[in-house]
Amino acid sequence: MQYGMIIDIDKCVGCHACTIACKAEWEVPAQFGRNWVHRLGPAMTSAGMAYTFYPGLCNHCDKPSCVDVCPADPVTMEFKDSKSGKSVTMEVAATWKDPFNGTVQIDKKRCLGCGACADACPYGARYVNPDLADDNSEGKADKCTYCMPRVGEGLQPACVQTCLAGARIFGDLSDANSDVAKYVKKGAKGMTSKAVQIGPNSRYFGSKKADLELLFAAAPQEMPEANLRRNMLARMMKPAMKSVTNIGLAGLAGTLLVKSLEDDDK
């Protein structure tokens, strides 16, 4: 099973309701968003003038670049398939791809708020919410969950429910009879480019060449540069963040880290 979402840009009128419904449902701070609408154009394309919209959200990718960079201590987690009753045990950090429904999720309790995952996402689908800082972090990574808690109750994702255009369709891409799979057959595509091929499962459908050209020009053109040093340093910080009693150990590393990052920004 692989949950996915279709955005039908023929229908989307660019009203932004999806972004606000999501904010209300999940108490997302005003300055952040688990999803977005970018207004594209009016601009000239090879097929004439176009004015369209890029309603974006987490792509719950097949090969998510955000998962492996998480420096949090791995824990053993058991995943259950609600349909078959099968279960799988995996070692996961504070973010992972669910082996059964294909969604990418975050354990906020264990998130360090380091932002490595947000950096690694070429779509900018994650943010770090500083309002959620606790003793172990200065914030928590957050993003679209495909509204799994709502779906678990038999509801549609909040953005889908509020869409007046019926431009958002949610379902199981691996079920050939689902509406989303039918859209894929009709040509719905993820926002990929030559350099960004990580299997996005939010897919876009449109029938106008000009709109599609404008839309896909907005796809990320490169993978974020993996800042290995930053990630490594974030890992080094982890013990300090986990326990205040151990804080002394991180002193030297912490100071060096800040200095080197300040140098980065120069």
Next chain:
Amino acid sequence: MNLTRRNFLKTASIAAASVPLSKVVAKAETTVAKAPLIPMGSFKDTKTVTGGICEMCFWRCQLVGKVRDGALMKLEGNPKSIDNGQAICARGNAGVKLLYDPDRLKYPMKNVGKRGAPKWQKISWDEALDTCAKKLNAVVDKYGAQGLAIFPHGASAKYPMHYFERVVGTPNVSEASFFQCRGIRDTAYLSGFGTTPGEHVDMANAKVIFGLGCHFGENIHVSHTKRYLKGLENGAKLVIVDPRYSASAGKSDIWVQIKPSTDTAMLLAMMNYLIESGKYDKKFVEEHGEGFDEFKAGIKEWTLDKAAKECDIPAAQIKEVADLLAANAPNVSIHPGRHVSWYGNDFQRERALACLTGLLGAIGVPGGFVKPKGPGGVKGKSWAHVEHEHPAMNIREELDIYPFTPPGTPTDLIRKAAVEGKPYPIKGCVAWGQNPIQTVPNQKMTIDMLMQMDFVMCVDVMPTDITMYADILLPEASYLERFDYIKKGTQWNYADKHEQFISARMPLVDPLFERKDGVWITNELAKRMGHEKLIPVKNQQEAVNIALKGAGLSIDKLKAENGIHVQPGKDPYGISEDFTISFNSEEVADAGFPGVPTYIPVEKPPQGFMRLLYGRAPVHTFNRTMNNVWLNAAMPENPVWVNDKMAAKLGLKEGDRVSLVNQDGVKSRNTTSVKVTPGIRDDAVYLYHGYGTMNPLMTVGHNQGIDDQALITKLAVDPETGAHGMRNNFVKIVKA
């Protein structure tokens, strides 16, 4: 995010130096407590409260509230709705942030500073109402009821408006929804069709949708937009006439990039072509038309070529549009528009749209102009007319002008009288939910009007520009905290099973602080002004129950039906035998105006200037939503659209910061960014309306973006209606 991470690391470093870890202080954006680590969502452990009716705009969708521990968590469309359904727009979703906006008016307040530079002092309701009654009565005693001006807007303002108009007796009542928006459309169609059109075109079942300046998608009214999209889904061709490549133009089959202000010329040429080539609905015209011969003769001069030249579009395109409509007639939607007060030649344009609809026989048929049927029975009770011994003088009637005025008095007549003291002084002002400063052209004159008043009283939910000029400012319960509006109608798509609905606005939560509903405020004021015996309803619940009674309903019954009563409906199609469309209106001609729709050219931009056009942002309803943190974050300012070639000529790049200066030398108070696009003509620029409020008490919206209204200093009064065209102002772009 970089900043966040750096902070994280810095904090770690500081922690290492044995300083306790400090938490980032959560921004207190609402009265709601800090978000939990794992948000609970709106669907579990919440109470679903029904009976909500939105008023983030004036389409008024049906809502339910998700309430947890007495706090509203989320708004959703009422699943029982056959109008908006479970869908609501961005603004509707953001109602929660209006409800809990910390900038909202909380208590009655007295201005102990100056008008325009107020200092607010919290006072009791008794003191506030006593003061208002005393001051308003003083104006009436000295100048008569005509000494009062009333500016109402919104569902809750009807009741006080009736009080001041019918009981106190002032004719100086001006609603922005008429004089700066749709009034012209309504009276023009009345003179053509004998009925006001609303936006009742059956787009869902049309083969062609024709929109003149319609920007669906940027202008969002949920069930209306659903009809439009259903039509497109069903294969309707879309024709959009607009100088700008709007959201609707983006979905169009034909975009007519017309020169602003010349629309009527295009319509006349289309109609002349249809008549000359015999492509109009002869049977319909014969059966229902009057004055057709005069009409035919009157528009004969409008050849395709003549219009092409005037409108700066190809003659072939005008023909193409006319042919497309004729080929698909009568199943075509000729949209009457909504905000139509553009150039001061608007009554004639709206008449032309009505005539085009008739020429195509597009009335009472699938896809055409079709009014919904029912439901009946709902009848509200409000203040009864009081016969006054010396009725106040109605300025418009006295001057014998603007015979096709919408209800009320044209705003500028009131303002001019106030500023000049002629024909009589106007010294008391009540603004109830309206912000004339961002509505009426020429802000300075509006402010002059306010400054010369003996007393200014404002009632609103939020601070706005005009509340800065109040002497007494009263906090009203929002649409989520009160009973008032009865929303009724039919299923949104006429092709579906015919059903009717009736719903009434009910509070989803109780009002906080000292906010009160409009019925209470009006009644308390009326008591103090000496009209206690005339009070028509005790309270808001009684008002709603009386209105519902005629339909066999009540608040309790509606609650038992989850907020919406649905009953079998009627087929809306068909046309009465005596339906008449006046191609030449003798009524209009007798009043001294062209009876046959006529194109009246307006002023062109002076050398070096571009025409200022404006419109709706999908996430905002004018100034009313500018302080909403979610909506502000979605579109914090209004970039000025500049044609790409013109931008290159002017040395402007995408994102440049600029001010605008108009033909009268008025400069925008704020700056905005430039949006460079081929999607606008080079003789015009475009802004979203409602930005740049001057009230610092709107801490989120204050000075964000450019206030287009500040640049609209020149009035273009529509001679038939007295309504205000606002697109005859011209601007230059100045780099900031």
